[in-house]
Amino acid sequence: MxxxxxxxxxxxxxxxxxxxxxxxxxxxxxxxxxxxxxxxxxxxxxxxxxxxxxxxxxxxxxxxxAHASQIALAEYSGLVFVTLAGIIGFHEIPDWWTLAGIALIIGPMLIRKKNTGTAKEIPPAPAFIKE
Known part of the structure; x- marks a missing residue:
């Protein structure tokens, strides 16, 4: 968007x-x-x-x-820090559903990042999206 x-x-x-x-x-x-x-x-x-x-x-x-794929991992890693803040600041221990959700969101990005090694060339955006 x-x-x-x-x-x-x-x-x-x-x-x-x-x-x-x-x-x-x-x-x-x-x-x-x-x-x-x-x-x-x-x-x-x-x-x-x-x-x-x-x-x-x-x-x-x-x-x-930057392209969204370059920012997504950093943005979604915020889930980990928010969870840690909840544990440290509010003594809220996440349940297994929360941990599974975090793993499902961040896990595939970590695997993809590991498998791709270096960033690939991003194809140009369609004309109606270009800045």
Whole structure:
């Protein structure tokens, strides 16, 4: 999808559209179980939003500069780090289904990376996708 973003569109514009389009869906999901937020809760929401925007900005910039197959392993490896953060920070021990899911997502990429050795030439994108 990032390849469809015009190359001259500023990153902040892409992030703005992402937020504006996702807020109504998040609001629909939150209405049913809404509870008033404390000020510390507002702080956590703001911190989470800033980190999320930082991640999205980095991901969009990376996908604009490289092919998705070159970025996927790094992005999906985040599952491992999030799981470790859950274990260390929240004492949440993942069940076998979680570990199996992580293995099913990351395993094939590791095997493919090992078998291919060096990166192959990426064929050119169709004309309607080029930046």
């Amino acid at each position: 990032v390849r469809l973003i015009p190359s001259d569109e500023p990153l902040i514009t892409t992030l703005l559209w992402t937020v504006l389009l996702s807020v109504p869906f998040a609001a629909l999901l939150a209405i049913r179980d809404w509870q008033p937020l404390s000020w510390s809760g507002v702080g956590w929401v703001l911190a989470s939003t800033l980190f999320n925007l930082g991640y999205q900005g980095c991901a969009i910039a990376a996908y604009k500069r």
